[in-house]
Amino acid sequence: MAKDYYKILEVNKNDSPETIKKSYKKLALKYHPDRADDHKKKEFEEKFKEINEAYNILGNETKRRQYDAGGTNNQFRQAQSSGRQNFSDIFEDLLRESNFGSQFGNYEEETPELDLHYGLTITFTEAAFGVEKEILIKKDVQCDSCNGTGAQDNKFDTCKKCNGHGRIEIEQRTPWGLIRRTAKCNECEGQGKIPKNKCRTCGGERILNRKEKVKIKTPKGIDNNQTLRIPNAGNAAKNKRNGDLFLTIKVTPHKIFKRERFDIYMELPITFSQAALGCEISIPTLTDNIKIKITKGTESGSVFRLRNKGIPYLDDPNYLGDQYVNIVVKTPKKLTRAQAKLFEELKKLDK
Ligand SMILES: [Zn+2]
Ligand SMILES: [Zn+2]
Incomplete structure (x- = not known):
């Protein structure tokens, strides 16, 4: 019975070669014998061989077709031995990929955590229209006394x-x-x-940890709990690209508006007579005040929609959401004598 190479590579029979390659790489990294604890070495070696055997077949278009057509196991043994070169190519490929080299063998230093994660609180309006801020972040930076070389006097x-x-x-x-x-x-x-001599500022470490100002600009339309990535603003590392800074945005609630995606919602209380007789009322938008016309006989719960008065779309700020105005007719709780008299008159007219 032939082995199920698809199962071994954790892929499906109709997955693309890219998917198969990706899954293979993932598994090869996971089960690389150099990464196993001593008691697991044997198990990892077996698994690693199996993964590579499977990839030798499924990673090759012709062999994969033969396998799918149900060739015998023997054929594949042969295919496998002649496919060694193929594997070593991929292995080199893997080694070239970032960081893989450092994950086994002790030649490359361990990668310290270079990315930084912070929170940032902004207002509702800042979230809608974007804001520039300067924030103070404690992080690793290149030593500027030695320009990150670690040497005193550049010698x-x-x-x-x-x-x-x-x-x-x-x-x-x-x-x-x-x-x-x-x-x-x-x-x-x-x-x-x-x-020749270690830099006196950083002690030859080339890196200092200190508070640094970071200028940031939030995009229009960002929402609560979304995370902003600022490339290169994380920790500095020796001979490596800086990490990134991740800012999770907290948006303070607005006094008037509630947000849903890029639309905003507000309630507009009007009096019974305003509703009955109609009126013009000035209402706030995110940018200014505008007048809206309440038509005669407007009912509580009516909704006005103001197009493009909402929040710019995060992926395309040329488009804006809408503003919805929910009319709430306030029934008077206390009436003056004159008002009461008027309502009595109204009641007589009710049919
Ligand atoms: Zn050297
Ligand atoms: Zn230094």
Whole structure:
């Protein structure tokens, strides 16, 4: 009985080659034997081999077709052995992908948490129309005394380990034998040079942790609990791109308006006579005041819709939501003698 390679790769029979490749990479990372604890090594190795066996077939269009057509297991054994080259290509591919190299083998330093997460409270109107702010964030920044080199007075010696290249060649053991690749020199952290004396400000660490002002601009239309990503504004790292800053937005409620997606809602209390006789009333919008006409005989619960008086769409601020005005007719609770008399007169007219 042939193995179910689709099941092994956790994909479906009609998934695209991209999906299969993606799933394979995910699993290969997960079960890479170098990442297993000692007692799990055997299990990971088995699983890793199985995953690769499956990918050798399903990752190749012709072999996949043969497999789908129900070829024998033997055929696949052959296919598998001749597919080794294929695997090593993919493996190299995997190694090139960001960070994978650092996840096994000790040559690359561990990636510290570079992304930062903060909250930011803004007003309802700021959320609607965007706002620029300067916020204070405690984060790792490059040392400016040494420009992030870690050297006092900009004086260096050439790194002996990599002869100034910053990279060294290493061999990596895998279930398929040794793979040679280049990695960042661990002696000079890829700089190719070593400070003669350590920078006195950062002690040679190249990075300082301090409070920094970050200028941010929220987009129009952002809503409560949405998260803003500010690329590059996270922690600085040696020889690496900075992390990102993630700001989760809290929007304070508005006194008048409630928001639903990009529409806003308000209640407009009017008197019984305004409703009965009709009137013109000035009401607030997010940007100004406008007059609306209440027609004669308007009932409580009537809704006015003011087009494009709502909030700009987050993905296209040229479009705006609408403003809905919900009319609430206030029934008078206390009447003056004169009012009471008038209502008595009205009652006589009721049919
Ligand atoms: Zn070096
Ligand atoms: Zn420094």
